[in-house]
Structure formats: structure tokens, C-alpha cells
Amino acid sequence: MAEISTLARPYAQAIFSLALADKNLKAWSDKLALLKEVASNGSMIEVITNPDVTDEQVLSLFKEICKDGLDEQGMNFLKLAAENGRLEIIPAIADAFEVLRAEFEGSIKAQVISAYAVNATQKKSIAEALKNKLGREVTITTKTDKSLLGGVIIRAGDMVIDGSVKTQLEKITHSLLG
Amino acid sequence: MQLNPSEISDLIKSRIENFDVTIEANTEGTVVSLTDGIALIHGLSDVMSGEMIEFPGNTFGMALNLERDSVGSVVLGDYKHISEGDKVKCTGRILEVPVGESLLGRVVDSLGNPIDGKGPIDAKETSPIEKIAPGVISRQSVDQPVQTGLKSVDAMVPIGRGQRELIIGDRQTGKTAVAVDAIINQKDSGIKCIYVAVGQKASSIAAVVRKLEEFGAMDNTIVVAAPASDAAAMQYIAPYSGCTMGEYFRDRGEDALIIYDDLTKQAWAYRQVSLLLRRPPGREAYPGDVFYLHSRLLERASRVSADFVEKATDGKVTGKTGSLTALPVIETQAGDVSAFVPTNVISITDGQIFLETDLFNSGIRPAINAGLSVSRVGGAAQTKIIKKLGGGIRLDLAQYRELAAFAQFASDLDEATRSQIERGQRVTELMKQTQYSPYSIAQMAISLFAATKGYLDDVEVAKIVDFEDALQDYMKANHADLMSQINESGDYNDDIEKALDDAVAAFKSNSSW
Numbered sequence: 001m002a003e004i005s006t007l008a009r010p011y012a013q014a015i016f017s018l019a020l021a022d023k024n025l026k027a028w029s030d031k032l033a034l035l036k037e038v039a040s041n042g043s044m045i046e047v048i049t050n051p052d053v054t055d056e057q058v059l060s061l062f063k064e065i066c067k068d069g070l071d072e073q074g075m076n077f078l079k080l081a082a083e084n085g086r087l088e089i090i091p092a093i094a095d096a097f098e099v100l101r102a103e104f105e106g107s108i109k110a111q112v113i114s115a116y117a118v119n120a121t122q123k124k125s126i127a128e129a130l131k132n133k134l135g136r137e138v139t140i141t142t143k144t145d146k147s148l149l150g151g152v153i154i155r156a157g158d159m160v161i162d163g164s165v166k167t168q169l170e171k172i173t174h175s176l177l178g
Numbered sequence: 179m180q181l182n183p184s185e186i187s188d189l190i191k192s193r194i195e196n197f198d199v200t201i202e203a204n205t206e207g208t209v210v211s212l213t214d215g216i217a218l219i220h221g222l223s224d225v226m227s228g229e230m231i232e233f234p235g236n237t238f239g240m241a242l243n244l245e246r247d248s249v250g251s252v253v254l255g256d257y258k259h260i261s262e263g264d265k266v267k268c269t270g271r272i273l274e275v276p277v278g279e280s281l282l283g284r285v286v287d288s289l290g291n292p293i294d295g296k297g298p299i300d301a302k303e304t305s306p307i308e309k310i311a312p313g314v315i316s317r318q319s320v321d322q323p324v325q326t327g328l329k330s331v332d333a334m335v336p337i338g339r340g341q342r343e344l345i346i347g348d349r350q351t352g353k354t355a356v357a358v359d360a361i362i363n364q365k366d367s368g369i370k371c372i373y374v375a376v377g378q379k380a381s382s383i384a385a386v387v388r389k390l391e392e393f394g395a396m397d398n399t400i401v402v403a404a405p406a407s408d409a410a411a412m413q414y415i416a417p418y419s420g421c422t423m424g425e426y427f428r429d430r431g432e433d434a435l436i437i438y439d440d441l442t443k444q445a446w447a448y449r450q451v452s453l454l455l456r457r458p459p460g461r462e463a464y465p466g467d468v469f470y471l472h473s474r475l476l477e478r479a480s481r482v483s484a485d486f487v488e489k490a491t492d493g494k495v496t497g498k499t500g501s502l503t504a505l506p507v508i509e510t511q512a513g514d515v516s517a518f519v520p521t522n523v524i525s526i527t528d529g530q531i532f533l534e535t536d537l538f539n540s541g542i543r544p545a546i547n548a549g550l551s552v553s554r555v556g557g558a559a560q561t562k563i564i565k566k567l568g569g570g571i572r573l574d575l576a577q578y579r580e581l582a583a584f585a586q587f588a589s590d591l592d593e594a595t596r597s598q599i600e601r602g603q604r605v606t607e608l609m610k611q612t613q614y615s616p617y618s619i620a621q622m623a624i625s626l627f628a629a630t631k632g633y634l635d636d637v638e639v640a641k642i643v644d645f646e647d648a649l650q651d652y653m654k655a656n657h658a659d660l661m662s663q664i665n666e667s668g669d670y671n672d673d674i675e676k677a678l679d680d681a682v683a684a685f686k687s688n689s690s691w
Binding site: 158172 | 194201205220223224245
């Protein structure tokens with residue numbers, strides 16, 4: 001049983017090199033985001049995995065839903081995925097493509113989770129600090145979570161900086177309990 | 179002495195105040211599957227091989243399989259509270275354990291946590307459990323003895339400081355007994371001992387600890403316990419943890435002795451972990467690197483030169499060599515020394531002590547088979563007196579073994595054959611020793627002297643043990659200064675020979691046994 005990310009990687013790399021050559025990374029991002037949205041839908045998944053439904057029927061369904069969002073190349077990609085039976089991993093392909101794009105453009109998405117809402121200046125200083133640490137442009141999304149009690153947790157890709165009061169209290173508990 | 183309630187709260191207050199609030203950036207991952215103590219993790223892009231991974235609930239794991247899209251890790255401990263979807267973090271530290279003198283006298287688990295209820299361990303240093311063994315230039319040849327206190331071992335298969343001597347035999351042949359006797363005899367020798375118990379019953383480990391305490395040997399011993407109820411991963415790393423604790427002493431110019439009891443169970447635990455990690459099985463279902471499992475462990479037991487010690491201690495200790503002696507134990511099935519793991523370990527170690535069930539059952543304990551047991555260091559690691567007097571013992575036993583079949587027709591044989599058989603029988607009786615009664619060098623010298631010089635030849639075989647006991651008592655009572663002289667110098671010259679001759683002759687003529 002191979003990992004989904006292993007299966008998605010060749011597709012994402014192929015699309016990326018194509019997009020790079022054509023210089024339309026943004027367009028492909030949008031196309032893949034649309035396809036991901038559609039392919040993640042519950043009823044869509046049922047249709048895809050249904051053995052009674054033929055490939056042509058699935059493809060025409062996709063075309064109808066996406067309408068103008070899908071051009072010829074997008075359609076080709078969809079046909080290829082259907083041929084190899086990889087329609088289910090389209091969300092994973094989209095994610096892998098985003099990672100490659102972010103790597104290339106030197107940008108990264110960071111999520112800041114805090115106990116209390118972060119104001120604009122704080123957000124800016126966090127972005128600056130992250131830029132210095134990671135060497136990339138950072139786009140920040142914020143979220144509040146009261147259970148943190150204080151401080152922030154910053155997630156960027158695989159890296160996490162945990163400065164929340166909740167975690168510190170847990171650490172103290174463990175060190176006192178020995 | 180009661181602790182004041184305010185003292186307790188002051189203690190807690192100071193611990194909280196001094197708590198180091200560091201915020202680090204870690205790489206995070208998600209548990210994708212968790213079966214039988216093996217967690218498959220997605221993410222963790224910066225993980226190192228063998229790194230400690232932190233699971234929720236203050237549990238740790240070790241990253242063993244680094245694949246392109248997932249990390250396979252073993253959970254070191256209980257895993258019931260971990261579920262799929264949990265976040266795990268890298269710690270940036272390769273698996274390490276506390277080391278130092280503060281561990282002496284304590285019973286710890288494979289990660290160095292105390293399990294004897296005597297409070298936390300104040301270890302100033304930690305050290306990684308996987309280390310490369312000293313190189314060729316850093317080593318020095320073995321020429322100092324480790325006195326085990328067992329006559330048959332010290333006379334026939336002597337062990338030196340820095341040697342690896344395998345103790346191999348079937349179940350219930352006295353392997354642990356040999357090891358424990360060796361530890362008890364190091365009470366005053368300055369050698370620090372480490373007893374690593376892998377996969378044994380917790381009651382057996384408790385019994386060993388009790389015995390060591392009874393004989394006062396626990397104060398310079400560390401017990402690393404990974405009983406059968408521990409996770410397989412803990413049993414797998416326990417010998418490496420013990421070895422790291424022993425290397426601490428070796429690298430500061432001191433001597434240490436480590437006993438791995440036993441490596442068969444560690445190989446089983448490693449096999450379990452490898453099969454669960456989907457590594458391909460080889461012979462006897464062991465993974466392909468089961469040889470490397472033991473070789474990298476046993477290569478770390480060595481004698482190191484003074485230069486190495488000086489470099490390792492940053493110049494603080496000069497002119498002293500350090501050593502770590504290893505006594506691994508392997509359990510064979512039905513005496514089969516040609517099975518996979520026994521042959522592996524025999525080829526790694528510098529000799530073996532082979533214990534046999536038949537000998538054990540016929541009353542010869544320690545049940546050492548003198549023919550198959552060997553020490554590749556040999557005489558270089560014996561005190562002078564034992565070397566001189568013990569040299570003939572092996573030969574006598576070898577000749578006896580050759581003629582053993584004829585022992586039943588003892589009356590029909592020629593003089594020479596009969597005397598060899600009789601000598602062999604007496605020497606075999608002499609090599610018997612009760613448990614927990616180690617012999618000093620002088621005591622051993624007396625017994626070997628009596629055997630080699632023929633003083634036993636006219637004593638009945640059945641009375642040899644009594645004869646020896648009476649002789650030892652006599653020497654202790656009447657020649658204590660000669661005994662202490664031998665103990666201190668270990669020399670053997672004409673004067674000592676004459677003194678011993680006179681003493682034993684006097685004993686034989688005057689005493690009864």
C-alpha cells in the first residue's frame with residue numbers, strides 16, 4: 001500500500017514543470033483548487049468510486065461542474081488521472097503542487113493560533129520575525145483558541161513554534177511530577 | 179525526620195521559579211497509524227535517524243524507519259493514550275541517557291529513569307546511547323586481570339580488563355550465577371559494575387538486586403532493568419543504555435564491568451521491532467542486521483589508551499588507561515551452539531565460558547566445560563602466581579577428559595593412566611565452588627598449589643571439598659600474613675613456593691578433614 005503523497009508526487013511535479021514553462025503558476029493553482037474542491041465533495045467521491053459509472057461519465061460530470069474554470073490542459077490532466085484511476089487523490093496532487101509552488105516562489109503560509117485576537121501591528125511583527133527565521137515571504141492566517149490561555153502557537157509547514165501558556169503549564173506539571 | 183509543610187511548598191515554589199521557559203521551534207508530524215507500539219507518522223521533515231520524538235502524554239519514541247513520506251517510530255513505553263491524528267514533535271536529541279557516578283547503587287530502566295523508589299537521580303551529564311566504538315589507535319592491549327573469584331574461571335579461562343567473554347549455555351546452567359559472582363567479587367577492586375537485565379522476570383531481577391545488596395556489592399553497581407513486561411523497544415535499547423553508562427567510566431580512566439543478561443532476548447526484541455516495522459526477515463526471521471546489533475554493542479567494550487582518556491576528559495585525567503569489560507550472556511536451546519545468534523556472538527567475543535547441563539546435573543558447579551571454554555586473552559590477564567600454578571590445571575583436565583571413558587575400568591589400567599585419571603578426578607572436585615563465595619587470589623593460589631604439587635593425590639575424591647575447606651581455614655588462621663602478601667603482590671618466587679610447601683605439608687601432617 002503506497003503512501004498517497006508518493007502517488008501524488010509525480011503528477012504534481014509534472015504539472016509544476018509545465019506551469020513553470022508556460023509561466024502560469026497562478027492559473028494552475030486556481031484550476032487545481034477548483035478540482036480539489038469538486039473532488040473532495042462527498043457525493044463526488046461516491047460517483048468516482050462507483051464501479052458502475054464509466055470514466056467518460058465522470059469526466060463529463062467534472063466538465064459540467066467546473067464549466068469555464070477548466071481549460072484544455074486541465075481537461076487533459078483530468079483524463080490522465082481518470083485513465084490511471086487516480087481521481088481520488090486529486091486533493092493530494094493539488095496540495096503537493098502548492099508546496100512546490102511555495103518553494104519556488106519563496107513564500108510560505110503560516111497559521112497563528114492565539115488565545116486572544118492578534119492586532120495588525122502584532123501580526124506584522126510576527127510576519128517580520130518569521131521572514132527572518134525562514135527566509136521567505138510569509139502570509140499569515142489567524143485563529144483564536146481560548147483553551148491556550150495565553151501566548152501563541154505558530155505553524156508554518158511542518159514547523160511549529162509553541163509559545164502557548166497551556167503547553168508551558170503542561171511542561172511544568174511533568175517536571176514537578178518527576 | 180518530618181518534612182515541614184512550608185518546606186515542601188518552598189521547594190515547589192523554587193522549582194517553579196527556576197523552571198526554564200524555553201520556546202523552541204520544532205518540526206511537527208501527525209500519527210497516521212499506531213499498531214503494536216509502532217507509530218507511522220506523516221510530516222516530521224527534519225527528523226534524524228534514532229532521534230527522540232515526543233508523543234502526547236510525555237511519552238517518547240525513537241524514529242527508526244525514515245522513508246520518503248512517512249516516519250516509522252517505536253513508542254518507548256505505554257501507547258494506549260496515543261491515538262491516530264495526534265501531533266508529535268521532534269526533540270532534536272538523539273536518544274540519550276543520564277550517566278555519572280550518581281547512578282551507582284540505583285536500579286534504572288532503559289531510559290535511565292529510576293525504578294527503585296529511592297528518589298530522582300541527580301545526573302549532571304547525558305550521553306547518546308549509540309556511539310561509535312574507539313578506533314584502532316585509541317585502544318591498548320589487555321593485560322590487567324578481572325578477578326571473578328571463581329577458581330575455574332580465573333585459572334582456566336581468565337578474563338582481562340577490556341575483554342569480552344561470552345557466557346553461553348542452556349537454561350538453568352548457572353549463567354547468571356557466574357555473572358553475579360563476578361560482580362560480588364568487584365566489591366573492593368575498584369571496578370564499577372553494570373548489570374543489564376533484558377527480558378527477564380521482574381522477580382528474577384529483584385532477586386539479583388537483593389543478593390547484591392546482601393553482599394554489599396550494590397554500592398558500586400548500576401542495574402539497568404528491562405523486564406519481560408517492558409515494551410520490545412525498551413528491551414532492544416537497554417544494553418546500549420548500559421554500555422553508555424559504562425563508557426562514562428571507561429573514558430575517564432576507570433575500569434568498569436558490564437554484564438548483558440541476556441543478549442538472546444535482546445535479539446528477540448529487536449526481531450519483533452523489525453518485523454513490525456516491515457523490515458524484511460532473514461534467517462530464523464531475524465532482520466538482516468542482527469549481527470551488527472551485537473557487534474556494535476560489544477565493540478564498545480575495550481581498553482583505551484591513556485591518550486584517549488586524556489583527550490576525552492579534556493586533559494583532566496592523565497596517565498591512566500580506562501577499560502570496559504563485557505560479559506554477554508547467551509542462552510542456547512538444547513546445547514546448540516551452531517544456531518544463528520550464538521555463532522554470531524561467539525565470533526564477536528574474545529572467548530567463551532561454556533556451561534553444560536550434564537555437568538551441572540552431575541554436581542559440577544560452576545558447570546564449565548573446560549574443553550570448549552576458551553579465553554583468547556589468556557595468560558596475559560592473569561596474576562603471576564595464578565598463571566604459574568593454574569597452567570597445569572587445564573592440561574590435567576584435558577588429559578582426564580581424554581581418558582574419562584576408561585575411568586570405569588580404573589583398576590585394570592597401567593600406572594600412568596591411572597594416576598592421570600585420579601589427578602583429573604581430584605582437580606574436577608577442586609574446581610567446584612559454592613555460589614556467592616568468591617575466592618581471593620591467595621585462596622585460589624593455595625588450592626591450585628595443593629593440586630599442582632600433588633598434595634591432593636592421596637586424599638579420597640569424596641573428601642576433596644572438605645580437605646580444601648579445612649586447608650583454607652588453616653591458612654587463614656595460621657598464615658594470614660603470607661596470604662595478604664600474596665594478595666597484594668600476586669608474585670610467585672622461590673620463597674613463596676617454599677612457604678606454601680611448608681604450610682601445606684604441616685597442614686596435612688597435623689590436621690584432619
